[in-house]
Amino acid sequence: MDRGLNPAAIDAAPAGAGGVTRTLRRRPILSRPLFETLPAAVAPRVQPSLERRHLWERRFRRRLDFTDTVSVTVAVAAATVVEAGPGADLADLAGPARIGAFVIAAWMVLLWLARTREPSVLGAGSAEYKRIGHATGLAFGVLSTVFILAQLPGLRAQVIVALPFGLVTLVFSRWMWRKWLIHERERGECVSRVIVAGSRDDVEYVIEKLVNDPHHAYHVIGATTTESLTEPIDIDGRQYPVIGSIRSTAAFGRTSGADAIVVASTPDDDRDFVRRLGWELEGTAAELVLCNRLTDVAGPRLSLRPLDGLPLVQVKIPEFEGGIHAIKRGMDVVLSMLALVPILLVTPLIAVAIKLDSPGPVLFHQLRVGRDGRQFWMVKFRTMGVDAERRRDALHAQNQGAGPLFKLKRDPRVTRVGAVLRKFSIDELPQFVNVLRGDMSIVGPRPPLPAEVTRYDGTVYRRLYIKPGITGLWQISGRSDLSWEESVRLDLRYVENWSIATDVMIMWRTARVMIAPKGAY
Template sequence: MDRGLSQTAFDAAPASAGGVTRTLRRRSTPARPLFETLPAAVAPRIQPSLERRRLWERRFRRRLDVTDAVSITLAAAAAAIVETGPIDTFADLAGPARIGMFVVGAWLTLLWLARTREPAVLGAGAAEYKRIGHATGLAFGILSTIFILAQLPGLRAQLLVAMPFGLVTLVFSRWLWRKWLIHERERGECVSRVIVAGARDDVEYVIEKLVGDPHHAYHVIGATTTDGLIDPIRVGDRGYPVIGSIRSTAAYGRATGADAIVVASTPDDDRDFVRRLGWELEGTAAELVLCNRLTDVAGPRLSLRPLDGLPLVQVKIPEFEGGIHAIKRGMDVVLSLLALVPILLLTPVIALAIKLDSPGPVLFHQLRVGRDGRQFWMIKFRTMVADAESSRDSLHAQNEGAGPLFKLKRDPRVTRVGAVLRKFSIDELPQFANVLRGDMSIVGPRPPLPAEVTAYDGTVYRRLYLKPGITGLWQISGRSDLSWEDSVRLDLRYVENWSIATDLMIMWRTAKVMVAPRGAY
């Protein structure tokens, strides 16, 4: 019962005591208003920082909506034209047009249900393309069932024409938008304005990773730390301001217009810090990102399992045999067979150029170390003079390679034709024969020399758990320009996190690196 109403009724009513009737005096204290609003119960409202973030996300998603619809409509229309063939009147297009509209609607619906335009995957590349592929496969699985049950015509054309054409067009359009988004982010647009919170060492580590992100998705505007110091955090040749204590992160985020908070670590004496910070950021930030030091663990190996309010991060342990490795081997065999056909056609031309440039054999055989430490002879087109190995010791003092690697940017042993072959990685084409033979894989760690392996420590030996590759993360990330530590880190990351999707991504990026080479000498 409402207190204000009950008290008024009580004051106005007569009361008796010992048979004597008397009237109670009305109290002078006014009752609380019936619909009074409690300030603490008011839901947080969207702040300008969050509205600014959502504005560019909405604009970008609308552009994706348009290009997705155009791509799918063109694919469905092409299938309808193939299905009908020559037409006499426009009435002949009515049936295929209805089927095409049905396909377009179902396809777009599945793209929406698969969250292919979520902010988390915008510009993410492989994750975005994977969702598009899953949505497309599911859409046509459902459509095939409906077509068969309803005995609708046009299924074959939609499967053989619309699905592959539409999928390729969708991925290509998303790739173009991703390039545009990265360009905008390089200009400082369409980025998340970030404050990094945590212990100073952890904040420095996270900032280093964020600013090194090739997608430029995060713009660090400052940091809050646990030590109470205001000295800037230096990463490379740039300093990032420390704007206050970690306990006031939300207030500083609101004052600076940050739309994302990255928690590098939490205060040791405050286990509820993250939950309270999430409450304080409501209406202000779009993201609260929690970091951990599980370095080089890729997303597919991580999963979140809530257990009675306790979020458990599960990390899948890598496996180095089984069905997925059989699929990788099958893909290696098929692709190497397809690649060797044009390579054999080009070999006479390349061989003639090598012979005319310098005397010696066309092919160069070098002993390398493969999976499980087994040695094999790797084949390449010769790019150096015939006696290059014997003159290596005299050039050892000029070595510019990192760690145990021997590299010279201007190696006098490289021939003129060899320099061209190296620049565009043509010298490595015969290695497809190594792949077919089973010594190598198309994608894998860099194949090391036996002398390099003898210098390995216990960690680096993990590079030998998989077959070495013609290409890999090391090749698309700078090749000879990489430090020894970076080369090892990339190889170990690949060994622990590889997948078929990762291999396809590396192959695609390798093709781009061959056209615009970097670090090849």
């Protein structure tokens, strides 16, 4: 009997009109019972490693949900009280309260739509804060449009009070949670357990970057390589095991409990390796990270453009003039004018301290090199004796500075007051005058001496493509404790990737460094 046919379905129908006989109808039946399935068609199920990661992510998002709701509600409630006015009773608060509830709902929805609690930005800092800013701005933009079109009153207090207060509160709460998350990651909690795959050289490069990540988001548990070598990879005295071949990455990921795979490079003879690896990791890992060697190219310059299934990574070429630079200059002028007011108030006290400590002028002028190689006189509070330049040659053999820099941790030329001024960067406050004049920017590369510039080679000249700054990545990353190569790398990274958001972040971190100085001498 044909198992694909049902004999009962063979129906010999009587002849119809004209004596034409109806065609026999065969009804197919299932060759397998209904409860059986094809193994290859079963969707991958979540493995314990992936569930463990999802668990801490959900817990963290719930905490963010709670603090975001509290921040928004408090800000809107304050605006509601302001709108109702002093001495308002419950009846007076009813109308503003309804508007406030509408604002809270819209604000929270936009925070969700903007993916401000996405795992990819948790603890990321500026990326997370920018999403919060965009969501807040869009929420009040939509609300303003709706209220204007519907001719509804009562939004003014929300815009004036709730928007700035709520935005500051949201960013501050996220900053606190970020500090908590970094602390947990330092303890080995809330991290991605990572296997790095690729050629041995590329794997070593990627592991070094991951283990030095200040956010501690990745915990490397091993590596798979294209070579047959199995010796552990040594990074800063710590060894990371090579657990097998790159073609067995997915299998090792399942057995080792990894929830993320970082592909440093792919086999030369297998162009479908990444796609196949992604399929094999379904249900096991939360993310597949592809690395490239675009060194020091920051996120704002990178964008992904899918083209018929081909993901193209676009890198924006830096520009050194235009509208964004005009905005930077405007911000420099406004902030330097605001900063000079308190600086002028404390200058007499600093001047008296400098004069009492050692004879000589209060201010120290030094020739520095600015944008496009133009020289200018940089002004600082004097921190050394008046004969400091003459004594430099005698101290040259004790130089502890990196590269062409001349630095001494215990420089005998520094006065007692000068040591205090240097430690807390107070000696650099007069440089806001240089900013106002246009010689410098608040944030930028370190302003070099002419003697340093004459020793530049190759790409180091790129530091002079934009104005030097009072502060910069070098200042918040260790200052004089940095090697020459690291100092140059930080300056070049800033030159090529700076943004207004980056400048604000550096200013904020500079204030913290001034309170707890590191590498200042």
